[in-house]
Amino acid sequence: MSSLSRILSGAAWLALAASPVMAADRGVLPQSTSRAALQSEQVIRAQQSAAPAATASLAKELVTNSSRAYPASCFSDILPQVANSLPTTPSGTLYSGTVTLYAVNTADNTKTYTEDVTITVFRVPCSSSGDKLAYNPDGGPVSATLLRIQRASQHEGDSSYYPTFPAIRVAQGSIAFDNANFLDYVRVAPEPNTVVADTLIDTSLIYSTTFVLENYPYQGAGFFDFNNAFNIRFDNCIYTTQCRGTGQGQVTFNIPAYSPTQGTYPAAFQPLPINGYLTGSWYDPAHSGEGILTQVFDVGDAKTRIFAVTWYTYDAMGLPFWIVGNTGFSIGATSVNNMTMQYLTSGGFAGGFTPPLPRTNWGTISVNFPDCQHMNFSYNGNATAVNGPTGSGTKTWVRVGSINSLACQ
């Protein structure tokens, strides 16, 4: 098979495979092949990231970013990887195919080169509390959608001949490919929880990289719910004059709606790993005035964290009373079990006492979080010696509010 025919077959190959297909080929196109008008493509894409003058002071605060595509809390524990990075190994249902990308051959800039890569679109499950949010207007299951560009192993890291980032468009609902107002452009970032970071066409791809699909933050840009079905198109911009319209070198994946099952996304059906995002206030809406504050602290050893609970409740006379507990746990754990709770006595107000105060074991509490908005817990203890809170049971309480810079959704 000649290089050219190989490239053409790669470009025409639209089917989705269940597992990644390793692409290997490189090629050079005939001398007469010219590159498309990249500039107009770049202009529009970068415009969507550049705030117009009128909104230059727009707060880029992460949590108030209404263009968010997934919960900020989704990538906090990408074990065994570094927290808040993107997974390097695709998981769940994979949508994968070979795409022929434009390539740079630093030894020869007189010809148009290409390299075949494997692009895999996949999703990771996020907390799914049923809340209707900007990125999830129907309150359905929530995921983040990732895109892995994998170079063939023999080319990985080759910086003398390497492919470049394609033009990527998304069609969904009323937004079709080649939308006249460029609403089909999609922001693609190499790390989670950015607001404006983007990957421009022709960015060098020396190493295989995972990207996350995002929305552009400014009015007038397209907006996608990546949990719903969409089509995504990759274009190497070699064959088309404007990187637009139908042409050779384009590959389209049809991505169905995110619909997790126990088999495809088991993590979607388990409690959340306990991390800082589960710091917060929890209460029973039917019994306002009582609540639990949770805090998740770093230990700094990269293996454990500390989970702390303060239950602000009442004694047998209806007066305010609090009980506390904390324990270390392994990073990745999805529950804290039989944690000892204590109460303190002989205290005073505003430092009007002499420590250490006597600590009395109250009992235990066990906690897990099915999603960001709910805390399940069971408790069993008594403070009868001081006429304090006493009892046992199981409850599910809901979160109060969203902590700034730590929005768990």
Add this chain to the structure above:
Amino acid sequence: MSRWLGAILVAAAMSAKAAVPAQSYPSSCFADGLPLGQAAHDPHAGALPLALHGDFNACFVNPSAPNYGTAQQECNYSETVAVNVFRVACSGGKSATLLEIDRTSGMSGNTDLYPTFPGVFAQQGSKIVFVRLAQDPNTHATQVFVNSPVYADSIYVLENNASGPVIDYNQAYTLYVNNNTGHALQFDLAGYNSADYPAASAGLPISGYLSGSWYDPAHSGEGIVTQVFDTGDGATRIFAATWYTYDALGAPYWLVAQGTFAIGATHLDNVAVQYLGSGGFAGNFSSTTRYPWGTMSFAFPDCQHMSFSYSGSAGSGGPAGVGNKTFVRIGTINNLGCS
């Protein structure tokens, strides 16, 4: 060919390995994003003009393309921009360095003719690095590449790369901003001295990073838990504090303070404090009664200290008093490290 200069330069910096680069500034420093125009607050800010070339990609536009004429202009375009390099004060005697590119007057937002991003290098002692510049704070991997279009006045924060030498941007260093035609600006930054920055001693703007537990090390067993909530309106936040203390008999007793404030506020004054009665354990009550206790005022001189004053009483036997205190933070909340 010039076109590939940027791509080659970034090749070394773009790594797929999920390494975390050395932190350049406290993650809590930009809870409100990167704002333009902050150079005015830095007495040592540098501002120099630099002619930046147009987009080399434009030189490759197909002659049959409708924008060919404009593209040819852009291919040969040059624009003199103002390059501003300055520091902003963070908590704990640390700073972050920002680079702002302001286009020629009247040109910001022009997308037919525009300059492209320069090469930026830092030298500190024997270390020379290609600086990673990002438009989002607290990133590990994103960066703006050389030769990327600069359409509007733009602000970038200086970051370290995941591999290679690490620059301590709080110490003295030299920043070179290169326009790719042989001319480079040179900014000689002295070591950061927080005394030169009024914001460093003005108290921290109250953000989620000031959520946490605070206590007096001399009186362990009593504390205040603070939480800062978003309201979602982009203008205000809610501050909530629960004081874990004791009544006159020495039994556990809690007070709650809650108030709404404007984003950017560095102190909260006379926040209403309440205590509740008629409650029960684990939901074993019909409704509670809320009583005014008094007021508290809060400020955070840095990430590790909370200064507050209080004045109030809780009827007979409840906590009562007037005073001022400074409590210190306990621990670091995962994903919300304030430093």
